Amino acid sequence: xxxxxxxxxxxxxxxFEDERERRHAQGDPDWERGATLHPAVWSGIQRFQVGEDGxxxxxxxxxxxxxxxxxxxxxxxxxxxxxxxxxxxxxLLAAGGRPTLSGHWSDxxxxxxxxxxxxxxxLLVLMIAEVVALRYYRALRDGTDDALTSDVAGRIxxxxxxxxxxxxxxxxxxxxxxxxxARRPVMASWxxxxxxxxxxxxxxxxxxLRRLGLGRRRFVADVMASSGEVVSAVLAxxxxxxxxxxxxxxxxxxxxxxxxxxxxxxxxx
Numbered sequence: 001x002x003x004x005x006x007x008x009x010x011x012x013x014x015x016f017e018d019e020r021e022r023r024h025a026q027g028d029p030d031w032e033r034g035a036t037l038h039p040a041v042w043s044g045i046q047r048f049q050v051g052e053d054g055x056x057x058x059x060x061x062x063x064x065x066x067x068x069x070x071x072x073x074x075x076x077x078x079x080x081x082x083x084x085x086x087x088x089x090x091x092l093l094a095a096g097g098r099p100t101l102s103g104h105w106s107d108x109x110x111x112x113x114x115x116x117x118x119x120x121x122x123l124l125v126l127m128i129a130e131v132v133a134l135r136y137y138r139a140l141r142d143g144t145d146d147a148l149t150s151d152v153a154g155r156i157x158x159x160x161x162x163x164x165x166x167x168x169x170x171x172x173x174x175x176x177x178x179x180x181x182a183r184r185p186v187m188a189s190w191x192x193x194x195x196x197x198x199x200x201x202x203x204x205x206x207x208x209l210r211r212l213g214l215g216r217r218r219f220v221a222d223v224m225a226s227s228g229e230v231v232s233a234v235l236a237x238x239x240x241x242x243x244x245x246x247x248x249x250x251x252x253x254x255x256x257x258x259x260x261x262x263x264x265x266x267x268x269x
Contacts, residue, residue, distance in 0.1 A: 009070040012166055016077035019159070023084070028091070029155075035096040035148045037211075041140075042093070044208035045149075046101045048136060049089035051129060052082050059126070062119040071170065078163060085156045092152045120174040124186075127167050128194050131230060132201055134160050135223050143212025168233040175234060187231045191224070198223045 037045075056079030063075035090100050117125065137160060141153035175183045202209065202216040209219055 009074045012074040029151045033148045040207035044205045052086035139212040139214045171234045
């Protein structure tokens, strides 16, 4: 499958590999610093750690069946990054003297839904979790004075900001296989499901979000504002699909950049 750069998902494979080398050179945060957070914030981190964990075998198998070796390789590298997120969060919890959870109902629901579906629908469900995670990790990075937590959240956020355009590019190609009149209704349904999930997450994580300076309504509003950019990327003409060598304009890797943008997420994720 060839993308706008002429070599399809080989571009993404190279980007994932470059990031893997960069992480190796950077090394881990200094876990000896320890971490001190409100119990409600720790609870949220525990739940997101469960969501990041897993072997990704089902997604990898579906990617293999897509008959694009470059895409299958990129998916394996994506899964490895998600597993690294679970590792970082587990070590952050350990630094704060908190255990990991063996499971959480929300993760169980998402996993079961994804396993029942083909690659296209699995990616649509996965994208819901990714878009919600973007807003959560930004709040975690910017909303705490704990240096170790901010460091870990910033690292994960930087990865997630690449994951969304990666999945958008594959979904763009997948939806192009559908009749044109069906494409926008599919993405409209996706936004409705995203809204429902955002409301559940906001209710479930409300106390922790408030400790990070983010109210429930603001969280949902920011997630939904960012979804418009995702829909545009998925439905865009081929020439407008994501360039893995350029960070998306809607994302920020610094607290200063976040402060300069709309407080309601307009040009954020």
